[in-house]
Amino acid sequence: MESDSIQEPFLNYQKDEELGEEEQIKKTIRGGFISKVFGIVLFQLILTSMVVALGFMFPGLKNLMLTSNFLLYLNYLISLGCLIFPLFNPRLFREVPYNYILLIIFTLSYSWLVAAFTCQYSVRSVMIALFLTTIVVGSLTVYAWYTSEDFTALGGILFTGLVLLFFSWLILMIFPIPFLRMLKFYFGLILFCIYLVYDIQIVKGGGMYQIGEDDYIIAAINIYLDIIMIFIHILSKSKK
Secondary structure, three states: OHHHHHHHHHHHHHHHHHHHHHHHHHHHHHHHHHHHHHHHHHHHHHHHHHHHHHHHHOHHHHHHHHHOHHHHHHHHHHHHHHHHHHHHOHHHHOOOOHHHHHHHHHHHHHHHHHHHHHOOOOHHHHHHHHHHHHHHHHHHHHHHHHOOOOOHHHHHHHHHHHHHHHHHHHHHHHOOOHHHHHHHHHHHHHHHHHHHHHHHHHHHOOOOOOOOOOOHHHHHHHHHHHHHHHHHHHHOOOOO
């Protein structure tokens, strides 16, 4: 009995030490996952910036971006397909090298769409929008990382907002009312700002929901799309 009472604190210490090591391993794995996600996002943004820059540098390419509806719809379908096909086979976004091939194809096709929109504006307007987007995204990233508020439970509400935004776009195509257009702009900008906080927090982990370490491509695409949509909303209010 006496020896058991002596050994009990030692056994408890061993259990605590094992739990501590396990927790440390989980943190290390999560840290590597976070670094990978943001590294991929940075790669996507650089690739998109290069495509946009090429559009401004070469007038022939810019004219092609602005006038070719075929290439516009083709790249739209390609980017959409890259997001839809993995829904039927989730392994496509998780297995190397298929996930990286899909990522590059998606980013290039989506970059064409972004460039086709961006090239409608002056370089000055694009640079101002880029500067403002950097401030907004940087501020929201810091907020998402350090706030005690958990945004990961808002997935359903945010998706509903996305559906409403889509239908408001359809309504504006039929009834181009300036007030509704302004309302859609602010609603869309706020929605994607909240989406950015949400997507960063499910990558960070520790909230009600978090994305798995195998889904780093999906996590990166989500954050990339949030940033691009914030940029497009800000640029759309600039002078052409």
